[in-house]
Amino acid sequence: MKFTVRRVAGPSRRHLRGQAVIWLMGTMVACAAILYGVFSTAQITVAKQRTINAADAAALAASTVQARVLxxxxxxxxxxxxxxxxxxxMLSIESWLQYFGTTANNFGTLADIVGIFIPPIEVIGQILDKLATATNKVxxxxxxxxxxxxxxxIEASKYALVNAHMAVIKVGGVLxxxxxxxxxxxxRTNFGTHEDVxxxxxxxxxVRAATFIAxxxxxxxxxxxYTGAGRKDSAEVVLESRDRFSAERNGKWYFNLNAGLVGTEKRGGxxxxxxNHWETEDTLELWEKVPCKSGMCKEYQPIGWGRSNADxxxxAGEVWEPKRMAQKFAYEEATSHGGNGGKFMNWSGVPEVWDVKDxxxxxxxxxxxxxxxxxRKSRAAVLTTNQMGMGEDTPAVTGSGDMKERAEADQYTALAKSRVFFERPQRGLANDKTGGPLWRPDNAKEYGSLFSPYWQARLTDLTPLEKAGMLAAMDMLPDKVLYTPGGQDKP
Structure with a gap:
């Protein structure tokens, strides 16, 4: 069998020469255009993100400083x-020492009298007399x-701290x-003699009026x-800070005996x-029930007393219970010492502390x-292809290469808001691994004050009203609140 080969007419190699170059050039132009856009978009995105990060970091740093001041x-x-x-x-100890000295002295005198008839009791009297003398010296x-x-x-420290408060709080916003x-x-990036804008x-x-001044x-x-009568909270904190001895010294059961018609009573606190006036007092009394209009009433006889005042x-203050002789003797004891004991001068009262206003x-x-x-970051400071002169308008037959980026007011702007808030760790909070030492013993919710150092800082969102005000200050239309990130939180 015989086969015949036929040639099909087509372009010669000479005619195909150069077509790949044309396609390559077209592809390179397309790739350059894509790279052109991607590079500029990336630079703008980085600039925006840096502007946002700087605003967030600045706001958080500012609130952290304010939290530390509080x-x-x-x-x-x-x-x-x-x-x-x-x-x-110290005032309570002084009052108690006075009380102990008068008690020991009175019992010693009684023991001395009884010792005339019962000699061994005289030794006890002598011991009590020496104990009273030693107590009075102390x-x-x-x-x-x-x-x-x-x-x-204490007064010098109070004066220094109150004035330091005033200075620190006044400059806290500036700090x-x-x-x-x-x-x-x-x-900003700094290298050599160059400083990046x-x-x-x-x-x-x-803008400063809407930020710094606000x-x-x-x-x-x-x-x-809080001064004058406004020191109620400060006084309450001071009173709650007293130890048991300072607050109440009514004595154990053996100082408060009750035999029906006769007994003893120890009072103090x-x-x-x-x-503006501290009064501390201690008394020990013997009581007996005697007939009175209402039946049987207690009649008190003083055994020991002591008192100390400061203002x-x-x-000298006031007699706590004028009908009881021990109370009167304690008051007179404080009065008779004058400036050398019992009452002290130059105490200015409960501190006039700084605290939250509302x-x-x-x-x-x-x-x-x-x-x-x-x-803000200026558009001119962002190194895009346009800033490098690659996007200039040219009268080429292929068309214009003008692809200038657009930025309102020729800048990139970011807003950030932070908040100083109070929160003391509570028992039972989820994922709280370190709050144990800070829990309140009563597990109660604690609210913010300048008596507890639990002020913290965090970022938060602007309210729509705040953001609209900021946009207006920047000469921008407030409608951007609706379609730009942030500022959607309700007031």
């Missing part, structure tokens, strides 16, 4: 309360220490602003100094009058301080 104030308030608790301890030393050292030191600015500046705090007047106003309005002018029940759940930051 915690410092809380520690200082606690120091003042501890000093006041120490003062009342008491006299303690009076001088209280008068010359303890009260002056927070400085922290925010430095954090933003730290985002980078992200900066938006310092245009209207932040400063919010900070200064958050706390206030401390009381604060009008925020600005060294006043203590209403309505404010408790949302108590805190807000801080808003606006950062």
């Amino acid at each position: 915690n410092l104030a809380a520690y200082n308030n606690r120091a003042m309360v501890a000093n006041e608790a120490f003062l009342i301890q 008491h006299d030393v303690l009076v001088k220490v209280d008068d010359k050292a303890i009260i002056p030191l 927070a602003e400085d922290a925010a600015t430095k954090v933003v500046e730290a985002n 980078g992200v900066e705090i938006d310092k245009r007047p209207k 932040n400063e106003k919010d900070w200064l309005n958050f706390t206030t100094q 401390s009381t604060l009058k009008d925020f 600005k002018n060294g006043s 203590k209403s029940a309505k404010a408790r759940a949302t108590l805190g301080v807000d801080f808003i930051v606006a950062t």
